[in-house]
Amino acid sequence: MKGAIPMVLSLAFFGLAQGPTYLWAPCQIPLEAFSALPERAQTLSIPIARFLPEKGALEFLGATDETELLSRNAFLYLDGDFFLLGIREGTWTTILRGKPDSAELIVFGTGTPQSLAGFAILEALGLLPAGAALELSEKTVPLKLPAPPKEVKLDPILWTLVGHPDWFSFARDYGLERVGLRVRAVAELQGTLSQAFADYIRSSTDALAELLIPIPLLPELGKDPAVRLVRPPFIPHPLGG
Numbered sequence: 001m002k003g004a005i006p007m008v009l010s011l012a013f014f015g016l017a018q019g020p021t022y023l024w025a026p027c028q029i030p031l032e033a034f035s036a037l038p039e040r041a042q043t044l045s046i047p048i049a050r051f052l053p054e055k056g057a058l059e060f061l062g063a064t065d066e067t068e069l070l071s072r073n074a075f076l077y078l079d080g081d082f083f084l085l086g087i088r089e090g091t092w093t094t095i096l097r098g099k100p101d102s103a104e105l106i107v108f109g110t111g112t113p114q115s116l117a118g119f120a121i122l123e124a125l126g127l128l129p130a131g132a133a134l135e136l137s138e139k140t141v142p143l144k145l146p147a148p149p150k151e152v153k154l155d156p157i158l159w160t161l162v163g164h165p166d167w168f169s170f171a172r173d174y175g176l177e178r179v180g181l182r183v184r185a186v187a188e189l190q191g192t193l194s195q196a197f198a199d200y201i202r203s204s205t206d207a208l209a210e211l212l213i214p215i216p217l218l219p220e221l222g223k224d225p226a227v228r229l230v231r232p233p234f235i236p237h238p239l240g241g
Contacts, residue, residue, distance in 0.1 A: 019143045022108035022165045023136040029100040033126035037083065040125045041076045051079040051180045053199065056212060058180050070168070074121060079181045082214050084167075085127070087118040094118035095165065096127060097181075098216060106165045107136065141165065154222040155231035158185060162218050176232055182212045186233050191226035 038061075041048055047062035047069045063069035070086075077084040084097040092109030105128075107118075122128040141164065148159035157174050161183070164170040168178065177184040184202075187193065187209045193201070200213040210233065213221060222230045 019141045020108070021138050021140050022106055024107075024139045024165070025105045025134055025136045027096065027098075027103040027105050027128070027134075029096075029103050029127055031100055034083070034100040037076070037085075037125060037127075038078065041085075044074070044121065044124060046074045046076050046085075046121075047072055048076045048078060049180055051077075051182065053080075056179070056202070077180050079214055082181050082216060084181055085122075085125070087121050089118055092118070093166075094122070096122060097167075105134070105136070108165055139165075148219075148222065152219050152222040153227050153229050154218060155229065157232060158183070158218050158230060159222075162215060167215055174232075175235065179212060181214050181216075183215055183218075184210065184212050184233055185218065185221070185230050186210050187221060187224075187226075187230050188228040189226050190228050193226050194224050197221060197224070 038048060038050075042062065045062065047060065049058045049060055049063075049066060049069055051057075052059050058066065060066070060069060063072070063075075069075045073089070074085070074087045076086075081099045082097075083099075083103075084095065087094040090109070091111055092107065095106040096103060097106070098104050119128060128134065142160070145156040145160045147156055148154045152159065154162075157176070161167060161170050161174070161176065167181070170176075171178040171183060182200075189207055189209060193209055197209075197211065197213070197217075200211040200217075201209050202212055203210045211221070218230065221227065
């Protein structure tokens with residue numbers, strides 16, 4: 001990993017005809033490292049935002065609110081089995097997100113990074129074993145919203161959100177309501193949703209269910225046989241005059 005990372009980090013996150021590029025690699029996080037993550041993060045003075053299901057809101061440790069949390073050079077979101085760790089170094093950002101058995105490492109930025117501090121923090125947290133081989137591949141952010149696979153009944157905005165390297169900026173730019181690692185979505189129904197999604201439902205009728213659901217679970221929701229379409233909530237606009 002030590003020899004390969006400087007080479008791949010020389011690639012920049014910049015606008016090309018086909019769209020901006022970023023670096024990506026799949027990761028598996030040791031369960032013991034994930035269990036120890038909150039304590040280790042606090043030891044390194046990394047602020048934490050933890051989703052509280054009973055309140056439908058975030059609890060902050062080491063920061064007063066999300067604005068302060070995201071102003072730090074490193075921050076951590078926790079939501080059940082899901083997590084997102086962000087590390088900023090100048091114009092570069094390193095993101096590790098997902099679940100322990102299916103996480104993804106994302107790196108994007110401009111210019112040449114001055115250090116590998118982001119990877120040093122990941123190693124200090126036990127999320128990347130020291131000296132482990134890590135192959136980062138280049139990916140491109142599409143300039144147009146791609147359509148989801150036929151079997152995934154997701155609105156293109158939500159489908160693009162799932163794979164976007166920066167969930168937070170994408171959600172902001174497209175007016176999505178985000179609470180930590182969750183977004184508010186509406187499922188148009190043709191039956192009864194699976195019980196697997198019951199804890200995420202905030203309100204429902206026979207035809208609609210409004211959910212506050214972790215972003216990585218959106219494709220599974222879109223595959224549920226009871227779903228016609230999963231889309232962002234409609235936002236009413238007052239009539240002009």
